[in-house]
Amino acid sequence: MAELNLKFKHLQEALIFDIKHNSLEDGPGIRSVVFFKGCPLNCVWCQNPEGKKLTPELYWENEKCISCGSCIEVCPENAISFDFQKFIDRELCNNCFECVDICPSTALKIIGSKMSVDEIINEIIPYRNYFKNSGGGVTLSGGEAMLNMEYASELLTKLKSIGIHTLLETSGYFNFEEFKRLIVPFVDEIYYDIKFIDNQKHKQWCGVSNTIILDNFKRLHKHRSTAKFNLVPRTALLPNITDAEENIRAIANFYKSICVTKTILLLNNPDWFQKLDKLGYRSGIIGNEEIRSLYPLRKEVIVNNYF
Numbered sequence: 001m002a003e004l005n006l007k008f009k010h011l012q013e014a015l016i017f018d019i020k021h022n023s024l025e026d027g028p029g030i031r032s033v034v035f036f037k038g039c040p041l042n043c044v045w046c047q048n049p050e051g052k053k054l055t056p057e058l059y060w061e062n063e064k065c066i067s068c069g070s071c072i073e074v075c076p077e078n079a080i081s082f083d084f085q086k087f088i089d090r091e092l093c094n095n096c097f098e099c100v101d102i103c104p105s106t107a108l109k110i111i112g113s114k115m116s117v118d119e120i121i122n123e124i125i126p127y128r129n130y131f132k133n134s135g136g137g138v139t140l141s142g143g144e145a146m147l148n149m150e151y152a153s154e155l156l157t158k159l160k161s162i163g164i165h166t167l168l169e170t171s172g173y174f175n176f177e178e179f180k181r182l183i184v185p186f187v188d189e190i191y192y193d194i195k196f197i198d199n200q201k202h203k204q205w206c207g208v209s210n211t212i213i214l215d216n217f218k219r220l221h222k223h224r225s226t227a228k229f230n231l232v233p234r235t236a237l238l239p240n241i242t243d244a245e246e247n248i249r250a251i252a253n254f255y256k257s258i259c260v261t262k263t264i265l266l267l268n269n270p271d272w273f274q275k276l277d278k279l280g281y282r283s284g285i286i287g288n289e290e291i292r293s294l295y296p297l298r299k300e301v302i303v304n305n306y307f
């Protein structure tokens, strides 16, 4: 069985780009969702493109900008100008973030800040009663939380020790043995994303091979009977990409071959597209116009026939 050799040193702090409270969409009940920054995949339609890079990033919300020019004056690299097609020249910007503090309208902000496990716990504790009353808890999301497996393990361990339900949303791109040791004992539920069965398509749209992802899913599904976690596969439906009939049929056959009977199908929310400009991402596997042409979403996706 193939093993992924991803070595990351134990971090006292992880780069977190958001903690969203009172979420009703990331697992059962009312949840707090911790978003880890950094992902080994590069899915074209990623809902959280600000979570892809493993470094802090500069984010410019043009609708908040009052054109005061303060950032232009303070930038040591002359990376900012009133050319609104390219307000920040990302090739010149060195991410010093001096412009962020000076901005009077919070149009500029830093995405990603280092947080310790205890800082996260302290932020989550006030929501404990909501979790208790609604059957909710804490979800680790991203990006990919498993890029910081030891840190995530410590966080999950502490959450479990104070009786909080834990859920992990993952791309499945991790070292299985490490996952079994560090994560499985402390996680109640795993939402596991399967995008394609065809490896070439996976490489084309997500930037990496899916061999490890499918292998890990099979091993986890098998391991489920001896552990206590609930494993739920999910697929984001992208019109004519992941929801193409051949892909849905292949995913259904994959599940049938290992006796998986339940899956979540997600309709993609196109709001992520607005974030690309704010992050200064202009290029991708496909062009922006092609991404735009994927929307509006097809309303009806017939998948039940295959499951």
Ligand code: SF4
Residues within 6 Å of the ligand: 058, 074, 075, 076, 077, 078, 079, 080, 088, 092, 093, 094, 095, 096, 097, 098, 099, 100
């Ligand atoms: S982060 Fe620094 S280099 Fe980049 S635009 Fe702001 S001030 Fe200029």
Ligand code: SF4
Residues within 6 Å of the ligand: 064, 065, 066, 067, 068, 069, 070, 071, 072, 102, 103, 104, 105, 106, 107, 108
């Ligand atoms: S400092 Fe802020 S409000 Fe002023 S021009 Fe720069 S981004 Fe816009």
